[in-house]
Amino acid sequence: MAQFLQVLLSGLATGSIYALAAVGFSLVWQAAQAVNFAQGEFVMLPAFLVLIGEHWLHWPLWAALLFGFALSILLLGLAFKRLIVQPFGPDGGLPLVIATMALSILLKEAVKTFYGAEAEPFPSLIPNGDFHIGGAVISVRDVLNLAAALAVVMLLTLFLDRTKTGRQMQAAAQNPGVAEILGIDVARMTLYAFLLNAALAAVASFLITPVYLAKFSNGESLGLVAFIAAIIGGFNRIRGALVGGLLIGVLDNLTATYVTLSYRAALPLVLLIAVILWRPQGLLGDAEARIV
Amino acid sequence: MRAHREAIAVAVVVAALIVAPLGQGNYIAYLLCSWLMLAIAAMGLNLTLGYAGRISLAQASFIGIGAYATSIVTLAHYPWVLGMAVGVVLCFLVGLLLGFPALRVRGHYLAFVTLAFNSLFFLVARNEDWLTGGTYGLSGMPRPRIGPVSTSGQLAFYYFTLAVALLAALVLRLIVRSPWGRAFKALRENEVRAESLGLDVRRLTLLAFAIGSAYGGLAGAIEAPLVQYIDPGSFDVVQSLSLLLMVVVGGLGEFWGPVLGSAVAVLLPEALRVTAAYYLMLYAIAVILLMTRCPGGLIGLARRIAARPARRRGAAVS
Incomplete structure (x- = not known):
């Protein structure tokens, strides 16, 4: 029982970070019908931007984090939208998908060439330590990671549901034509979705990299997991992406502990294939409605 | 006229390919072999994606299936042809299975399903040591013998690869030119219309996947004796991605696109020495x-450039 609790909690902690990437993924998908195959690299890169601030510019950690965050939003939000997605017009289709695949190669190779191919330790923002509850060893990092990720998703949901800008974003995503007539600046709302995605990716990066070390290839599995989480939850729901992320995190950990270690990576893949074949709208999604 | 010109171009290129490695040393022949091998795999992917319009990020896993099948069979001292046949048939069948999701989902969903399949293949290849040698892989595959002739020399193996590639291209040409091939294109352009014209969309989609995958298997049957060492890492998702880029860079649905695209990916970096x-x-x-x-790729770009002066000439006349 104690072990189960431990496994469950650390699964939720990783899953909540997957969820951040998955939520960003769905935001961009809804706002611009763009499936970002570089999403995993979007989570890989911000950690390296922080490392650049720390090791190359010799800044203190807080300044490096700020630098990494700001540069991520600029590069992965603004530049990604302007330089990669926008030239394709409203319906990018396959060429856009290919372009984001090329982007993932570009980001990976750039980090590998200019920073290094070795895994780098990344400063943890959270004190290491454990506390014991009835025999279970609970890591402080897991609890705080989970809390931070959940707080971010909750804030985002509040922003989208309760603020004027958030509601305008939803309108722009659901029906750009009508939103435009109602005086909503659709282009600006779309840009916000991209900026939010970049911010979510940066947060996910800062939370997950201390666990796995910073490596140029980190994005390869992360991107797939983020997409799987988004699909399983239902592409059109933020709550869906959250549930999908948590579910994968937990199931992954449970499989690794109780079923098979060598095939743990297979579970999300099988889950993805099953969901796409039998319930393409996702576990929580509706067939048609699109809600940011 | 146009077919005539193409035939001459093909003859010139084939002649160039025959003399290309002469006096060049083993490395050049090896490089040309890897290019032709990838070109075969990319041609298959072009049938699935370029002609039938179904994206696949699993082509590397089919190269893997072909390569493992060939390795296992030839390492057990059976002839290469048998290994190749096992690999190709296996890929055809697995491709048929993988085609079923393509009947239900499109676009990025299918991209991720096939990507998931490739990842699953990687896991199996890594974990099933008894069959695949696990992370250590398999090595020492013999080069094929054709009658009394051994292809163990790099140059001999190159000519063997060239012959296989040309044969594969010819067969694909026949498929694409047949009513079937036109049906594939109809499927890509407008599925509803294709169906209303009486085409069996289900069967065509599955066949496109199966044949495309079989070409991946054939490429694998070349790779095993070429590299003489295979491990799961050679067939991971990154490799599938790079094959997809080859097809797109060359020109989707262009017959010679994959050949050009794989040349850009394999030969150009060597030529540029970067x-x-x-x-x-x-x-x-x-x-x-x-x-x-120019989403039409390099061949699309060339067509566009070739069309430009003609338009200008037309404008001058009017």
Whole structure:
């Protein structure tokens, strides 16, 4: 029982970070019908931007984090939208998908060439330590990671549901034509979705990299997991992406502990294939409605 | 007229390919072999994606199935032809299975289903040591013998690869030119109309996947004796991605597109003498630019440039 609790909690902690990437993924998908195959690299890169601030510019950690965050939003939000997605017009289709695949190669190779191919330790923002509850060893990092990720998703949901800008974003995503007539600046709302995605990716990066070390290839599995989480939850729901992320995190950990270690990576893949074949709208999604 | 010109171009290129490695040393022959091998795999992917319009990020896993099948059979001292046949048939069947999701989902969903399949293949290849040698892989595959002739020399193996590639291209040409091939294109352009014209969309989609995958298997049957060492890492998702880029860079649905695309990916970095990392970055940027400016790939670009003076001439007449 104690072990189960431990496994469950650390699964939720990783899953909540997957969820951040998955939520960003769905935001961009809804706002611009763009499936970002570089999403995993979007989570890989911000950690390296922080490392650049720390090791190359010799800044203190807080300044490096700020630098990494700001540069991520600029590069992965603004530049990604302007330089990669926008030239394709409203319906990018396959060429856009290919372009984001090329982007993932570009980001990976750039980090590998200019920073290094070795895994780098990344400063943890959270004190290491454990506390014991009835025999279970609970890591402080897991609890705080989970809390931070959940707080971010909750804030985002509040922003989208309760603020004027958030509601305008939803309108722009659901029906750009009508939103435009109602005086909503659709282009600006779309840009916000991209900026939010970049911010979510940066947060996910800062939370997950201390666990796995910073490596140029980190994005390869992360991107797939983020997409799987988004699909399983239902592409059109933020709550869906959250549930999908948590579910994968937990199931992954449970499989690794109780079923098979060598095939743990297979579970999300099988889950993805099953969901796409039998319930393409996702576990929580509706067939048609699109809600940011 | 046009077919005539193409036949001459093909003859010139084949002649060039026959003399290309002469007096060049083993490395050039090896490089040309890997190019032709990838070209075969890319041709198959072009049938699935370019002609039938179904994206697949699993082509590397089919090269893997072909390569493992060939390795296991030839390492057990059976002839290469048998290994190749086992690999190709296996790929055809598995491709048929993988085609079923394509009946239900499209676009990025299918991209991720096939990507998931490739990842699953990687896991199996890594974990089932008894069959695949696990992370250590398999090595020492013998080169095929054709009657009394051994292809163990690099040059001999190159001519063998060239012959296989030309044969594969010819067969694909026949498929694409047949009513079937036209049906594939109809499927890509407008599925509803294709169906209303009486085409069996289900069967065509499955066949496109199966034949495309079989070509991946054939490429694998070449790779095993070429490299003489295979491990799961050679067939991971990154490899599938790079094959997809080859097809798109060459020109989707263009018959010679994959041949050109794989040349850009394999031969050009050698010719330019740039290190792989810089080349990959430049390549990625070039792909992004190509996609925004000319989704038709390099052959599409060439067509556009060729069409331009004609238009100008037309304007001058009017």
